[in-house]
Amino acid sequence: MVMKSSDANNFFMKIKNLIKRSMLAFLFIFAFCLMLIGKADNVIIEKSRAFVADILVPVFKIISIPAETLTEISSNIKDIANLRKENSRLRRENELLKELQVYAAKINNEKSQLATLLNFVPTPNASYVSAEVLADSSNSYAQSVIAMAGSDNKIKKGQIVVNGDGLVGRVAFVGDKTSRIILITDLSSRVPISVEPSGVKGILLGNNTPYPQIINLLGDVKVNVGDKVVTSSKAGVYPSGIPVGVVTSINDNEIKIRTFTNMSKLDMVRIVDYGLTGILPEQKCIVEKD
């Protein structure tokens, strides 16, 4: 009887081990399937990511408090130390801005007169939403942040994200309360750009480093270190003229730039709707069909 009981125990142990091993194999296969699904169908994954980000808004708010407090303290100390310098700089800047204001008003007047003469159809005014950066999901493989504005705030996929320094990236997917922004330094990012002052067009390729690369330069124009890089309206994805960065190195046809925006220090961003068509609405149509 004792033997029978131990046999039964052994049998149940074997069954238990078998189930455990099968579950393990299933989970490994499931993980691989997820990797393949992510490659084939991004819509389900995007929706899942947006859903999780929406749920975790309160958690992200709490975890960002210490970092925000530390940054505020350090910036306060810096501000106090530089108060006198900053004051005189602002006075100078104010005088300059006053002069520029007069000049801008004059140009604006001229522009509207010329537009009337040419029957020019003006581009629609851009609308924007300012949003706090809730979480930073950037690492050595992907560069993205989660902003505290979603479809509830009329944010749409593909809208352009800027801050006070220049271009930040583009909205990759949108939840109800949050949206994920793919930064221009991300490996998957491609931005049509123009190098100033020559005006030569090219593509800015993100490479997960602080120094994205310029490729496919059109024409045989020389680019120099220190040249300014701005967005180009080619392909209708970005409006022209948003500051992107400055050329820092040119080695064997490899042109690298330093972005004006410090991607590690994003706290507030502005999500702008320029009403542009371009590549993204087609993708949106596919999403809607699904």
Next chain:
Amino acid sequence: MQQSFGKFKESKAYNFLLKISPIIMILFIIFIEHAPVYFSYFSFIRPQISLIVVFFWSVYFPESLGIFSVFLLGLLSDLLFNSVLGLSAFLFLLMYVLLSEYKNFLTNRSFSFVYVIFSFVMFCASLIKYLIMTIENNSLPPLMQEVVSYAMIMCFYPFFVYFLGKFNMYLIGRSINVDK
């Protein structure tokens, strides 16, 4: 106040909380990984600290984790980071299965011995990540940043082990008291 806390410490709920504390810790670390840090260039080399915690609990208290919770924690990490979905789930699970299998071999060993094993495990994890991301992007991700990230994980490990070890000792002491 102290009395009610003392009563709570003796309750089943407190024991349950202690039992699932490694899961809560990993969850907490996954959230912390997403906190904005505002250090220049940090976002390009951000290390996956949760790997340290998964390693530690897989070696010292694997019973508290379980394959499903480890898998789900990995999945959550993947959903939050904009990386390949299933990659962290796969890595967490692989680490958990292998390390819990060699638990008896690794526990009661010197810190330096476990540190060497940890460095090897992290190297393999980084290599798998690098290869999968290369396939995913059809191009080589920057190697130097991954090396720096790996070095950061190696530097953080002793600090984490110090605090996690203290907590683990508390858990062990607690389970002895409960057994008595």
